[in-house]
Amino acid sequence: MNASRQHALERGLTELLGGETPPDRTLAILAAVQRARAGAGPANPRRARRWRWLGAAAGVAAATLAAVWLAPAAAEPDPPGRQPRVSVRVADGAVEWRGAVARTATAGTTFEVQPCVGDRVVAAPAARTRLWLNASGCLAMSAGTTLEIEEMKWQEFGIGFGSGTITVAVLVGSFTWLNGGTPVDAGAGERRELTLRSAQLAGGLGATPETEQLQRDLAAAQAEVERLKAERSRRPVAEPMAEPLAAEVAEVEPDAATTTPLLELTPALDDVLATIDWRDVSEQSLTLCDTLRQVMELLAAEEEIPHSLLGELERLKGTMHEYGATVLQCELLKGADFDTQVRHPLMGAQWMTAMLAHADTPLDEAQRLAITDLARRYTAEDDQRRLGYGPQTSKLQQYVDELELQERFYGDVDLMLSEGQRALFDVGALQGRVGAKLVGTASMAWGEWAKPVAVRTRAEFAEGLVTGFGNTLGLDAAQRNAMRAAAQQWANNVPDEWWDQAITVLDRRGGHHVDRLRAAAAAQMRFYERLAASGALTPEQVDRLRQVETLIVPYRRE
C-alpha cells in the first residue's frame, strides 16, 4: 500500500510541480478512429466480400438493378423542385418524417412524401422500425435511429417511371437497406447511397420477368427479416443496446438455485441456463484445458501422444457435448448447428464467467458489465450478419464470417481479462495456431472444417481439386475440363513459402496456422467465384457448390 501511496504522490507532484498534464489529443484520436473505420470499409467488411463472388452469378435481380441504375448514374442530377414522390409503408414500429411537412406514421400505414435534402427520418425510440419505400426496398432501422438526407439524384425516363439514389447519413443508430441486391448497412456517423425506383414502376408498368424476379427476391428478403424478427422476439437481447442496461438488469431476478454468477444476458435463456450444472461444466472445461495443453505441447514437439491422454480427451469432449446438448435447447439460433450455438457470444461469455468463478479468479463487477456489453453488441452484429445472407451465400462464406466475428469477440473479451484470468485459457505455446486458446474457440473451430491436403506439386493439387469437386458436384468430363483452369489458378496462387516446409504432425492433427487457414479460405472463395462465372455448372451444381463446408488447406508432402 505504501508503494501505491508513494507512486500516487510522485505522479501528483510531477503534474503539479513538473507541469505535466494530460495533453488534449482529442482531434488526433478522432482522426485516427476515422482512419481506422475508413480502412475497415463498411460496418461489416466481410459483407462486401461475401457478395463479391456472387456478382457474376447473382441472377436476374442483380442484372435488373444494374440495368435500371447504370443509366441514371451517368445522367445529370435532377434540378431541385422536381423531386419524386416516395410512397412509404410502415411495416413495423413507427416513424417521424421531418421535412417541409412533418409526418408521423405507425405500423400498417402508408403515406407519401416528397423527400428533400435536409429531411430527417426518425425511427421509434423503443422498437425496430421497417419501412418499404416505393415497395422497391426495405429500410430496417434499429430503435431510435435518425437519418438525414444529404443528397438526391433522380432520373425520370418519361414513360412513367424513374429511378435514382438518395444519400443518407446516420446521425443516430443503424440501418440495413434491402432491395434485392447487395444489402447495405450503416451505423452512426456513416453515410450510404440507397437506390430507389419510382412508385409507377413498382406499381406494375415494368412487370417484366426481371422485375417479377426482383419482387420475389424482395419477398424472400422480407421473409428473412420476419424470421429474424420472430427469433429476436424470443431473444429480446438481440436488439442493439437501446435501453439502459440498468433497467434490464433490475428486471431480472438472479437465480438462487445456481452457485455460479450468471451474466444477466437475456431473460429468455434463464430457464435453460439454470438447468446447467455450471460447477461441473467449469471443472470439466478446466480439466479439458489442461489436457489440451499437454496434447498440444506434445504435438508441437512432434512427440507421440499417449493413448491414455487421448482417451481422457475424448471423455472430456463427451462431457462437453452433453453441456452443448443443453445449450441447444436454448434455441439461441434456430436451426444453427451445435458449434455455432456453443460458441455464440452469449454462451461464450457465460461459459467463461462460470469457468473463471470456479477457478477462483472471478470477474469483478466492472468486468462482468463490460463482458455483458460485449456479448450483447456482438450478438446484435451477429444478427445483422445473418440478415445479410441469402440462398446464394455459400456455407463456407458463412462459416468464415462467423469465425471472424467470434475471433473479434473473444479477442475483445480477452482485453477485458487480467493476466491471471487470461492465462487460464491459454493452451500452450502455440501462438498463431489453431488451438492456442480454449476460449476464443473460433480459432479451434477453424480446425474443424479445415482439411489438410498434402500434395507434392501444384499440378497434383489442381488435379485433386478437379477430381474432388468433380465427384462432389457430379460433373461430366466437359465440365471437369472447364473447371481445370480455375483449379490450376488456385494451385498457382498458393504462396511459395507454403511449399518450403512439409506438413507436420501438428498440421495433420488440426493445429494449423490461423493465417494459413484465412488465406486458404480466401483462395477457395475465389475458386467458387471463377467457377460460378465460368457458366460451366448447372444451377443445381452451383447450389451444391455453395453447400460445401470443407475448407481445403494445401500442404507439401515429402
Added chain:
Amino acid sequence: MTVPKPEPHRGPDALTAFVRQHQGWVWRYLRFLGSDAATADDLTQETFVAVLRRHEHIEPRAQRTYLRRTAHSLFLRAARLRRVTPLVEEPAAEVAFDLFSGSDDGDGYLQALRECVALLEPRQRQALDGLYREGIPRRDLAARLGLSEGGIKSLLHRTYSRLRHCVERRLV
C-alpha cells in the same frame, strides 16, 4: 470540477464528447502504469481506436472499464515488445491510480496536494522544486542545498511522508 455523467456516444458530436471526456484519464492511467509520455500518447490513441473502430455505442457503465482494460492490455503488450520492465509493480500502480483518481479523475487529489505543498517548510519546498520543476539530479540537488546524499534522501523521505499524510487527511 465535477465530472459529467458518461453518456452513450452516438453521432459525431457525441463521439467527440466521448473522446474528450475520457482521453485525459486514459493518458494519465498509462503514465501511472509506467509509460513514458510519448508512449502514453501513442497508447491512448490506440486504446480509443481499438474501442471505437467497430462500435458506435458502449454501455455507459462499462465505458471506463472497457477503456481501462484495453489500455492496460495495450500497455502490457507494448512493454513486452519493448522489453520494458515497469518501474512500479502493476498492482501497486493500479491502486495508486485509483487513489489518485478518486471519483473526480484526480482533481481532488491535485487540489489537496497543492494546498499541502504550500504548507511545506522552505527547504522542503526547495527540494521538491529542484527535483520536479527543474529536473535536477539528486546528487546536484544535495550540493545545491549543502547536504550529503544521505541528507537529501532523508529530507525527501520526510517531505514525502508529510505530504502523503496531509493529502490523505484532506481527501478523507
